[in-house]
Amino acid sequence: MNKVVAFLFGLVCFSSQSFAATVPKPYVPDEPVVVVKSKPVVKPAVKPVAKPVVKKVAAVKKTVKKTVKKTTKKPVSVAKAGKVKPLSATKTTKPATKLALNSTQRLNKYSRTQKKVKSRQLAKNAGHKSASISSRAHAPVKSSLAANTPPARVNTIPMTSGSPFLDSNAALIMNANTGRMVYGKNAARRTPIASITKLMTAMVVLDAKLSMDQPITITNADVDRVKRSSSRLEIGTTLSRYDTMWLALMSSENRAAHSLARTYPGGKGAFIAAMNRKARALGMRNTVFYDSTGLNKNNTSTAADLALMVQAAYRYPQIRQLSTSTEHDIISASGRQLHYQNSNALVREGAWDIELSKTGYIKEAGRCLVMVADVQNKPMVMVFLNAGAPSGRINDARNLKSWLERQPVKQLG
Template identity: 45%
Template sequence: MRWRHLWGAFGVAAMVLAGVGGPSRAPAQTANFHPCNAQPALPICQHGYGRRVAAARWGAAPAPLDPDASAQAPLVTRDPAKEIEKLKSAAIFVKDMDTSDVLFARGEDVVRPIASIVKLMTALVVVDAGLPMDELIAIDASDVDVPSELPSRLAVGARLSRADLLHLALTSSENSAAHALGRTYPGGMEAFVEAMNAQAKALGMEDSRFVEPVGLSNENVSSARDLARLIHAASGRTLIRAFTTDARYSIEGRTFRNTNMLVGRPHWEILASKTGTTREAGDCLVMMVRLGGRNLAMVLLDAQGMSGARFGDAVRLRRVLDSRMAAK
């Protein structure tokens, strides 16, 4: 068993409560899939009528919002141990990317599907290829017909710049935009997937494998430890950093909102982020955040429970980390 170094004297208690140790192989739970659970910022989820329509279409009522995910949730705690007990994510990894200190770890080496977190790798490949961002790309039927439970908001024939597609893929996790980016890569989709895996190897992501650029295939897999490397690399690219931290993006008269509820909130300095959700992957969130003068990679995979549980977990972790900083 490899012990994980946690923060300060609180570390031993945290390890006992969080179950830190060797890789956990517990199977993922079945998520209560509903688009308003996965992406509360979707326009359809903002009004009662839209929520009822979504419930009829997907056959599951949206769960209540995790109170720790709400905008009014406090960011302080007097009981860090209790916060750890409430964590709902199967895999959690928090690392100071400047010092390599691991601040929290649970199930960080388990290899699992990662849903739309894949789009971060899609973005890295596109940006690093130096492709012209002003080039117009037409959405075709293959982009719209990806096997998603959420309908595409882009119409076949729509012409958008590569920058617009990248923006939509990262801000609102638009599947058809990510597919179009892979389809139009030099050499086509096969070459794009090869580039994704080559990039993963270059980053030292030994647990990761990519088969498509959208994130809908369960064969796109990684570990929380690997994803800390990915979000750190992504945060170093200006476009990715800007697009993932936009609260919303408007184009052609439509507004696309960020799927990360924490983006744009006061007292959160988010450097880069991405969400992901499928039935098998559960609700996932990766972020680079600036906290207490430290650049932290925060990875939360397969969060279960109420709507926004992954965001609630991020708040709970923030409370724990802040409490340790205040005690120093």
């Protein structure tokens, strides 16, 4: 009897193991399917796995569970059609909507972000910055306009690719009639202007409509005690106001310029006040005058402001005539005949068509030069400040004139 029971028990066990071995295993992928938003992935059709009719045997359930755990790292569920999806109940499982970025991709993304931020910051800063010599456009000005007409304000300086190297620390080129700026270098930098001051001195004298034939005698008060510069104009020499202004403009005679301020109605103080009022009226916001000669280093301005002053002086026929004359003779107090020449070598040479000129020099200002010269039949204001070498301002003028002659005419305004 015992042998029969043992035989039957062994037969049942053998049948169960054989049946479990024939149960088909469900399809389980190696990794969860990744879905990319930009390129939807079409999931391949999977043949449905037929449900086997399985008896509820504890051994079969254990075998299936062990197989699933070994083949997958994340828990999955088997859908009716055999598709696999992450379990929604698992909180730690994130939706697989984006691929992880490697280090190169992260670096590229960071670089793109930084470029965008920097571009926005630069645009913001550019919006807050205000050019000190911008938005200065008035109606076009002709040289035939009245002397007291405000000059055209200069416009923003355009790009000047290919322009020559200059010895001057500041420079500016502008059309005298239209105010169009063609070239600029440190045009807003404030610097002493030396005897360029004398252009303003001449304008204030002419604006006062004083008699140009009135005699002016050089006195000890006109001697330079600031720079202790020499002068051939002897004390006691008497000249007409016209001749005195002639020497001040043509050969930058300091005693002559000082005597023009001294003999002004109200004296030197009233004259200096009139100079600064004139500067404000011309829009010279970065300019101040302390004397009529330019020997005072506190007479300061910018190339942009001086372009306005030259443009205004260009309207005075007397200033154009006297500042561009090549020579002039006077009789000194001792009876000697003194021969004066223009301080601008370009005027003396006579090769240029120069309609206005003024030079200047003190140690603090360097070599300075302002002119109105005809280039391609257009009157061009030229301002050169703080050149180092004695010939620096002249060479700068020649180089820039050659450069202007190569530009299209429309670029010169």
